[in-house]
Amino acid sequence: MFRRKRGLEIERQEKTFKYLGHKTKKLEIWYENERVRDILTSMPYSNAVVEAFRTFKEDSKANYQHLLITDNMDESDNWYYRRRKTWVVSLKYVLELFIGVLSLQNIDVVPLRRFIAQCGCST
Numbered sequence: 001m002f003r004r005k006r007g008l009e010i011e012r013q014e015k016t017f018k019y020l021g022h023k024t025k026k027l028e029i030w031y032e033n034e035r036v037r038d039i040l041t042s043m044p045y046s047n048a049v050v051e052a053f054r055t056f057k058e059d060s061k062a063n064y065q066h067l068l069i070t071d072n073m074d075e076s077d078n079w080y081y082r083r084r085k086t087w088v089v090s091l092k093y094v095l096e097l098f099i100g101v102l103s104l105q106n107i108d109v110v111p112l113r114r115f116i117a118q119c120g121c122s123t
Helices: 034-042 046-060 091-104 110-118
Strands: 006-010 013-017 019-023 028-031 066-070 078-081 086-090
Touching: 006 086, 013 066, 019 034, 028 034, 034 046, 034 066, 034 091, 046 091, 066 091, 086 091, 091 110
Parallel strands: 028 066, 066 086
Antiparallel strands: 006 013, 019 028, 078 086
């Protein structure tokens, strides 16, 4: 398939995902741009992002192989393309999901909320 970039049409708009954040035989995580990559790799609890999506995939038995994260903080959206085994999520969706998961596990989300506010990514 695509090695250096992934492209996909989402709501009549061509999106290119330039950065591969994680790759195994069962899951690839791609970031649309440097901003998404930087936020997800430097935020508090960033080491748990890949594990969270891997666990979600196994627990939900979702049949996606590619997770593509768009640079969209305006809407909390996600799209699933069954034929391509691709799940596309917005950055806002990822951050909201991650805050929810941490809260359910009684993990302090204040550092993450502070980081989000500092980088201008209010959820």
